Amino acid sequence: MFTERFLRDRRGVDLEPAERAMLEDAIAEVKTVGPRQIIVRAGERIEQSTLLIEGFMSRYIDDRRGLRQLVAVHVPGDFVDLHSYPLKILDHDVATMTAATVAIVPHTALDRIKTDMPSLIDKLWFATLIDAAIHRAWLFRLGRLDALGRVAHFLSETNARLISAGLSDGRRFALGLTQNDLAEICGLTSVHVNRIMRQLREERLCTFRSSLVEIPDPERLARRGEFDPAYLYITPALAPGEASKAQR
Amino acid sequence: MFTERFLRDRRGVDLEPAERAMLEDAIAEVKTVGPRQIIVRAGERIEQSTLLIEGFMSRYIDDRRGLRQLVAVHVPGDFVDLHSYPLKILDHDVATMTAATVAIVPHTALDRIKTDMPSLIDKLWFATLIDAAIHRAWLFRLGRLDALGRVAHFLSETNARLISAGLSDGRRFALGLTQNDLAEICGLTSVHVNRIMRQLREERLCTFRSSLVEIPDPERLARRGEFDPAYLYITPALAPGEASKAQR
């Protein structure tokens, strides 16, 4: 069941069994990809989308001097470039961060879903809008948080998303990113991220060693990063940091 | 024709006359709203969306201390909170910046479109994805540009969008924003925006006095802000800054 994590635990839009089966049928191929492989390049016309089954992927925009800004990090269960179905041409690259397993869904298969099971298309639209909501949370992070807050916010968000994917117990999860990746996510330099990681460690907010993130007190980390998980549309009981809203 | 500017000059998805008529029929009410009025609050359940006909609107997220980050600025023709149709609850506020004229489209009317004219729903989905593409350009702006670049990028983007709306001649346009608005857009303080505006003026990149933006050389401003309009999906001939890509 390759699609089992897609839209899992999302408020009001869990997939019906028939919808899940339909989506499963839309998969043309499942394959593994090495780390740091580019899957889609900005400006190319594409006719298929990628559902991430295992591993981490990113979407990013490079500037003129080669500096990179990540605009999304994807966890298992994410329909990484579903938005290329209506758009056809993307404004950014799509790549793996770690080794990954992906399912390829041809756009022609999505056309078939559109006629045969419109309720599923509604949920696909919904999924692209959650993606946009995450973009907005990232805008808040970059525009209004200091370096420590940005990293705290990102790790809190990733923790919340991995919990719904069944890949975090709420305090520990595997995250195969480098400090340079974190820098490209948070709009910082890798040198400064290094100093921030030390500070997070010293303040007992979070550790990150050999691809393992440990968060002793997720609530406190969420507060430091002003993280409120509402925008992820996760079933309420499952979202860490939910309580922080009340504590404002 | 209240919808005349919606998706105008967008690559491959201009509305057919029948679609435009259908959308026009979906409008329940057209009204004027004063400046700085909140239209939707984060977390509220909503049953209608707002199409902006005249004026400027914003979407924003406030932090704990009251600092505000704008996540979108809307120009006439934008379907401001179309994403609330699938989402029902938004993660941010929606407000007018200037006095505005808006058309109210009940979600029940969009339900009717879904069954009667699915091709139009496809284009509405597309519209929400352009919105997301703009979010990504803003992420790049906040994460990788310096203060001058951020303002230059924003003004170049706004110029491009107003050209398709028929509200800029490519070098001059009305923009009823304060320097504090620019600060909340660009993740800066209003004091610093003020110094940046002076620098833009001194370098003859741009002036902004009494709500009028003048850009003597749009190409040069776009280059300084690393602005490439591809993400707006505007019909190629109409996009200023398009040539800057070649000049890299």
Place this chain on the structure above:
DNA sequence: CGAACGTTTGAGATGACTCAAGCGTTGTGG
């Protein structure tokens, strides 16, 4: 005329950057 609001300027503080070097792991070929 005065209040409200937005703009402008100055001085000083600070968070993040740049450049540079050293350190620790991991994987690989001699």
Place this chain on the structure above:
DNA sequence: CCACAACGCTTGAGTCATCTCAAACGTTCG
């Protein structure tokens, strides 16, 4: 099995962009 290359992490010193705080200066409008 060792040596070394590659890569990522860590640290230091100095610089710079942006922020903070504070005050003054237009405009606009009632």
